[in-house]
Amino acid sequence: MTVEEKLKNTIRDIQDFPKPGIVFKDITPIMKDPVLSNEILEYLHDYYKDQEIDVVAGIESRGFLFGYPLAMKLGVPFILIRKKGKLPYKKLSYDYDLEYGSATIEIHEDAVDHQQRVLIHDDLLATGGSAEAAARLIESAGGIVAGFNFLVSLDFLNGDEKIKEISDNIFNLVRY
Secondary structure (H helix, E strand, O other): OOHHHHHHHHOEEEEOOOOOOOEEEEOHHHHOOHHHHHHHHHHHHHHHOOOOOOEEEEEOOOHHHHHHHHHHHHOOOEEEEEEOOOOOOOEEEEEEEEOOEEEEEEEEOOOOOOOOEEEEEEEEEOOOHHHHHHHHHHHHOOOEEEEEEEEEEOHHHOHHHHHOOOOOOEEEEEEO
């Protein structure tokens, strides 16, 4: 069975969460399966090991789950991209619009060195707004977006359209 098939058998659908009409893709069952979790990590490592990745950045909070272990396995630093007010040191911020409001994300001002190639990781690509905001934040810090990685892509929402102008290196393990 492929990694995609294993993930599709593990990720559960939660109807009407967080609001009516939404089918939430719940990745938490993956965390209960250390064998599958390690397989995912190995798969991602094999995919990225020969690419020029200087840093992995994870988007709060589910982007930390595989982003940090992937960075360790690749032997590169990990950057936390957090919601406003969660980081203690001097920060760079980026404001962006959501479907139902707006948000601000932040990184420490010393998180990215000039021209470092950054892989942005998150659990899910939906409309692409968070990923685009993370990319713009990395660019404002002087980094170069080397690519995007998501465990799950909701292809019907066309989120890749929003981010492919930043980098066409977009890799998803599962597509719906």
